[in-house]
Amino acid sequence: xxxxxxxxxxxxxxxxxxxxxxxxxxxxxxxxxxxxxxxxxxxxxxxxxxxxxxxxxxxxxxxxxxxxxxxxxxxxxxxxxxxxxxxxxxxxxxxxxxxxxxxxxxxxxxxxxxxxxxxxxxxxxxxxxxxxxxxxxxxxxxxxxxxxxxxxxxxxxxxxxxxxxxxxxxxxxxxxxxxxxxxxxxxxxxxxxxxxxxxxxxxxxxxxxxxxxxxxxxxxxxxxxxxxxxxxxxxx
Amino acid sequence: xxxxxxxxxxxxxxxxxxxxxxxxxxxxxxxxxxxxxxxxxxxxxxxxxxxxxxxxxxxxxxxxxxxxxxxxxxxxxxxxxxxxxxxxxxxxxxxxxxxxxxxxxxxxxxxxxxxxxxxxxxxxxxxxxxxxxxxxxxxxxxxxxxxxxxxxxxxxxxxxxxxxxxxxxxxxxxxxxxxxxxxxxxxxxxxxxxxxxxxxxxxxxxxxxxxxxxxxxxxxxxxxxxxxxxxxxxxxxxxxxxxxxxxxxxxxxxxxxxxxxxxxxxxxxxxxxxxxxxxxxxxxxxxxxxxxxxxxxxxxxxxxxxxxxxxxxxxxxxxxxxxxxxxxxxxxxxxxxxxxxxxxxxxxx
Numbered sequence: 001x002x003x004x005x006x007x008x009x010x011x012x013x014x015x016x017x018x019x020x021x022x023x024x025x026x027x028x029x030x031x032x033x034x035x036x037x038x039x040x041x042x043x044x045x046x047x048x049x050x051x052x053x054x055x056x057x058x059x060x061x062x063x064x065x066x067x068x069x070x071x072x073x074x075x076x077x078x079x080x081x082x083x084x085x086x087x088x089x090x091x092x093x094x095x096x097x098x099x100x101x102x103x104x105x106x107x108x109x110x111x112x113x114x115x116x117x118x119x120x121x122x123x124x125x126x127x128x129x130x131x132x133x134x135x136x137x138x139x140x141x142x143x144x145x146x147x148x149x150x151x152x153x154x155x156x157x158x159x160x161x162x163x164x165x166x167x168x169x170x171x172x173x174x175x176x177x178x179x180x181x182x183x184x185x186x187x188x189x190x191x192x193x194x195x196x197x198x199x200x201x202x203x204x205x206x207x208x209x210x211x212x213x214x215x216x217x218x219x220x221x222x223x224x225x226x227x228x229x230x231x232x233x234x235x236x
Numbered sequence: 237x238x239x240x241x242x243x244x245x246x247x248x249x250x251x252x253x254x255x256x257x258x259x260x261x262x263x264x265x266x267x268x269x270x271x272x273x274x275x276x277x278x279x280x281x282x283x284x285x286x287x288x289x290x291x292x293x294x295x296x297x298x299x300x301x302x303x304x305x306x307x308x309x310x311x312x313x314x315x316x317x318x319x320x321x322x323x324x325x326x327x328x329x330x331x332x333x334x335x336x337x338x339x340x341x342x343x344x345x346x347x348x349x350x351x352x353x354x355x356x357x358x359x360x361x362x363x364x365x366x367x368x369x370x371x372x373x374x375x376x377x378x379x380x381x382x383x384x385x386x387x388x389x390x391x392x393x394x395x396x397x398x399x400x401x402x403x404x405x406x407x408x409x410x411x412x413x414x415x416x417x418x419x420x421x422x423x424x425x426x427x428x429x430x431x432x433x434x435x436x437x438x439x440x441x442x443x444x445x446x447x448x449x450x451x452x453x454x455x456x457x458x459x460x461x462x463x464x465x466x467x468x469x470x471x472x473x474x475x476x477x478x479x480x481x482x483x484x485x486x487x488x489x490x491x492x493x494x495x496x497x498x499x500x501x502x503x504x505x506x507x508x509x510x511x512x513x514x515x516x517x518x519x520x521x522x523x524x525x526x527x528x529x530x531x532x533x534x535x536x537x538x539x540x541x542x543x544x545x546x547x548x549x550x551x552x553x554x555x556x557x558x559x560x561x562x563x564x565x566x567x568x569x570x571x572x573x574x575x576x577x578x579x580x581x582x583x584x585x
Contacts, residue, residue, distance in 0.1 A: 050474055072474060075476075081474070088471035088474070089468075090464045090467040090471065093463060093467065101464045102475055104477050105476030149475065153475070
């Protein structure tokens, strides 16, 4: 059974329809990539899953529960956490306090401490900068902190929105290596990316989103090889 | 309109010795004020330190009120105009409780002292509850409305709280019993300056409360969640922070500080009326803007400075000028230094 399942989800900002009959599923242990151009509805999908907005139609199921109308705080507690687009750190708090905020829904002190250690092992730069104010970090460090902060919730499903946006090529490489590593440690990942090539390389499966609907799906390799995808998203 | 905006931009971008012109003007003004005050301190140190003592005590009360303005603004960008009236209401309720237990200055006993000590937490809880209720019924339904709507509601809430106090006491002066020890044993001259126990009490109480707030905000999980929500509400939600609870907590803590300020005000000045919160609120709001609205240490510092400005202005310039000077500071800060003294300057990428 799928860990996350969206069935026929419609979502809108006011009168502007952003998602139409959107259906995806993510299985336990997978990396699933959601690719598409600007305004296709990728971020809206993640906002709807996180409960920041609620679907007008359709259902969202997670881990055997219906979370269609569940609020964002409860959804984090159930095991979905996202690193949002534009990183959205708490800019005037330290690196360490940002990570603590990621663990807000948890109360197990030893678990939080060991997860902090895990984050510092994944992102050693953050360990050096643990007392630095988040707003003064470099772009790459901020992205690492945003991912680390989401991991601190110990999510069953980690959602990453544009993790490579605005980063130098070498850092993009690092970020995707780390995504693989996070997945190999047992966390399911839903990845939203404009860098379709990188995303599909890492992903087990992918969905192509156009104007609010899924137009194509397949394994990462299949989509990479598909002519349509190559033309539209890979610039080939 | 367009020309005035560009003129302002030109003034802002003009530079002198590496500093922008407005910063330069700001430092010159501050410097002049300090030099003038220092001159007075040398000419007549007794008066100077006397005024300083009073200004710090007064400023401590403004700081307690300003903190509530700045915390609420920081988290939901609303100027809670009812905050000054919440402050007055706490003094009125405190005086009512003391009256109910027949505590008054003529027959003050040890049991009465105990009652006074209990009045603080009781009034803090009541006022905290009232402020949380105000947020729940008047501001939360408008959370996603245009910014003007909750602002008008806040003004309405201010009139409502004032109206309740008016119905209760009318426009008469409300007496708050003068319970703090005073008289021969509790005042002293040090170097010719008159110090009273009351001054010390006000300052010590404010320092304790502000320190507790600092520990709470920086050390506790809820305090950190409040800062996180203030910095990025959506991101806070995505981390599992229940922002409604966090916002309620902010209103509660702001009101608790204002309540302490209100009782301290009552004990210090002994007289108040239903309308007191209007002027105290506006001055405390000025203090919050002066320190940098949304900035907690800024509000404490701004309150203290506004207290000092008021005291020095009362004494050296004349009390009829005091309000003009205080609100000129508000305008000057808004025009030339909108981030205030300790405004946020952390780069955000």
